Amino acid sequence: MYFTKLISFLSAGAVVIPLAVVLFYRGELWRRNKFLVLLTGYALGCELLFYGLASCQVNTLGLGSLVPLLDFICCMLALAGLMKGPLWTRPVLVLSVGYFICAVVECSLYQLERSYPVTDTYGNLLRIGICLYAFYDLTEHPQGADLTRVPLFYFNTGLLVYSSGTLFLFAMMNQLMHVFALSWLLHAPLSIFFYSMLAKSMVCLVQTKS
Amino acid sequence: MPGSDEIVVFFGGTLALLLLTGGMVVFVLRYSRRIALHQEELMQQREKQQAEMLEAVLQAQENALRQVSEELHDGLAPDMMAVNQQLFLYKKMVEKGEDTTGQYQTVKEMLRQATDTARHLSHQLTPANIERFGLAATLREVFATMNQTDELHRELQAEDSFVRLPVRDELMLYRIVQELLHNTMKYARASTFTVQLRVEGQQAVMVVSDNGIGFSTTATPANYGIGLKNVESRVQVLGGEWQLTSAPDRGTSFVFKIPFHPYKI
Numbered sequence: 489m490y491f492t493k494l495i496s497f498l499s500a501g502a503v504v505i506p507l508a509v510v511l512f513y514r515g516e517l518w519r520r521n522k523f524l525v526l527l528t529g530y531a532l533g534c535e536l537l538f539y540g541l542a543s544c545q546v547n548t549l550g551l552g553s554l555v556p557l558l559d560f561i562c563c564m565l566a567l568a569g570l571m572k573g574p575l576w577t578r579p580v581l582v583l584s585v586g587y588f589i590c591a592v593v594e595c596s597l598y599q600l601e602r603s604y605p606v607t608d609t610y611g612n613l614l615r616i617g618i619c620l621y622a623f624y625d626l627t628e629h630p631q632g633a634d635l636t637r638v639p640l641f642y643f644n645t646g647l648l649v650y651s652s653g654t655l656f657l658f659a660m661m662n663q664l665m666h667v668f669a670l671s672w673l674l675h676a677p678l679s680i681f682f683y684s685m686l687a688k689s690m691v692c693l694v695q696t697k698s
Numbered sequence: 699m700p701g702s703d704e705i706v707v708f709f710g711g712t713l714a715l716l717l718l719t720g721g722m723v724v725f726v727l728r729y730s731r732r733i734a735l736h737q738e739e740l741m742q743q744r745e746k747q748q749a750e751m752l753e754a755v756l757q758a759q760e761n762a763l764r765q766v767s768e769e770l771h772d773g774l775a776p777d778m779m780a781v782n783q784q785l786f787l788y789k790k791m792v793e794k795g796e797d798t799t800g801q802y803q804t805v806k807e808m809l810r811q812a813t814d815t816a817r818h819l820s821h822q823l824t825p826a827n828i829e830r831f832g833l834a835a836t837l838r839e840v841f842a843t844m845n846q847t848d849e850l851h852r853e854l855q856a857e858d859s860f861v862r863l864p865v866r867d868e869l870m871l872y873r874i875v876q877e878l879l880h881n882t883m884k885y886a887r888a889s890t891f892t893v894q895l896r897v898e899g900q901q902a903v904m905v906v907s908d909n910g911i912g913f914s915t916t917a918t919p920a921n922y923g924i925g926l927k928n929v930e931s932r933v934q935v936l937g938g939e940w941q942l943t944s945a946p947d948r949g950t951s952f953v954f955k956i957p958f959h960p961y962k963i
Contacts, residue, residue: 620722623726627733635731641727645723648723649719653716655715657712674712
């Protein structure tokens with residue numbers, strides 16, 4: 489029990505890393521890319537909500553389809569703001585709309601409080617594909633000689649590693665219910681990594697000359 | 699343990715995917731670094747090329763000024779001094795009451811030669827006719843004048859299809875011909891220098907050739923090289939392309955292809 493709480497605390501608590509950056513550079517960050525700030529605010533809200541509900545032993549599976557959908561929107565808006573080329577190309581748009589429709593259909597057809605949504609895996613795969621596309625965009629439209637100073641590189645790396653790392657977790661969630669704590673053990677470092685990369689991308693964004 | 703297969707698939711799959719992702723990130727990082735290095739190299743090469751071209755243009759200007767100075771010093775100045783001496787003799791003959799008809803003709807001829815030298819010099823500096831009559835007519839006139847001064851036969855073959863180009867382009871082509879003619883006279887030991895002008899599709903084509911000693915294109919002579927850089931910079935300004943063909947004892951030929959923008963009067 490103590491172990492599970494520690495994992496969930498670490499996983500959720502990592503949001504303080506980008507939050508600290510947002511609080512430090514709030515005005516400048518908002519001016520440069522408001523979606524990164526909104527993403528951090530949204531992540532903080534979600535982590536607090538899930539931590540609170542989990543602490544009260546409330547089943548959070550019902551939010552399983554809604555939260556990834558909002559996650560997807562926030563991440564894509566932030567990514568589009570960092571990319572030089574267009575993100576919303578026709579294939580990306582069609583696949584995203586497909587994801588929304590599937591998620592809505594799944595929400596209305598299945599009892600989500602009993603099983604984890606399947607569309608989340610689809611969303612994860614879509615995110616991986618879009619991250620690879622963002623890397624392609626980064627090589628096609630270089631944003632500087634040194635990639636380690638490019639905000640998009642950090643944000644995209646964080647999102648890609650998190651999405652890849654959690655792909656099997658979310659895809660096999662229903663089969664891994666009996667080892668729930670063990671499987672979520674992996675989520676904590678991935679979550680910390682993503683939030684760290686988000687923070688680093690925000691720092692890079694502020695330090696980049698406008 | 700129940701569901702151990704699922705756990706193996708979960709951890710194995712996740713680990714494999716994370717390794718793949720990590721590899722991808724490292725690849726992007728290294729690839730972009732390589733691209734950045736390549737772009738930096740390209741930029742350095744371009745800067746070096748521009749510096750070389752600027753040097754060639756400055757060198758060409760310096761050569762032109764030196765040539766004018768030499769023409770003034772070796773041509774016009776002695777001519778005028780000789781005229782001065784002849785006029786002095788003419789004055790003496792008038793004072794003595796001698797017949798001055800022959801002396802008058804001598805002075806007149808010397809003044810004509812001096813005028814020719816001045817006109818030749820003027821042509822070299824700026825061909826005034828190029829704006830009014832175009833490249834072909836100017837070259838024809840200049841060649842006709844120059845053919846009387848030495849043994850090199852300069853020939854222009856302009857097809858009827860060759861129409862007027864913008865003055866800037868014609869002036870650039872004229873300078874190129876001037877540069878190549880200078881090289882031919884100085885190094886080629888040729889008896890014929892030919893310029894062909896024609897239009898091919900959307901390009902104005904100029905072929906400049908001589909029947910001189912030629913040179914190996916893999917080891918261009920140093921002095922020739924400076925002139926060629928000057929030619930290259932002018933062709934680049936015109937947005938065209940050029941090709942050099944030469945071999946020892948087989949003459950030299952240059953083909954210039956310039957995007958064709960007909961001149962509208």
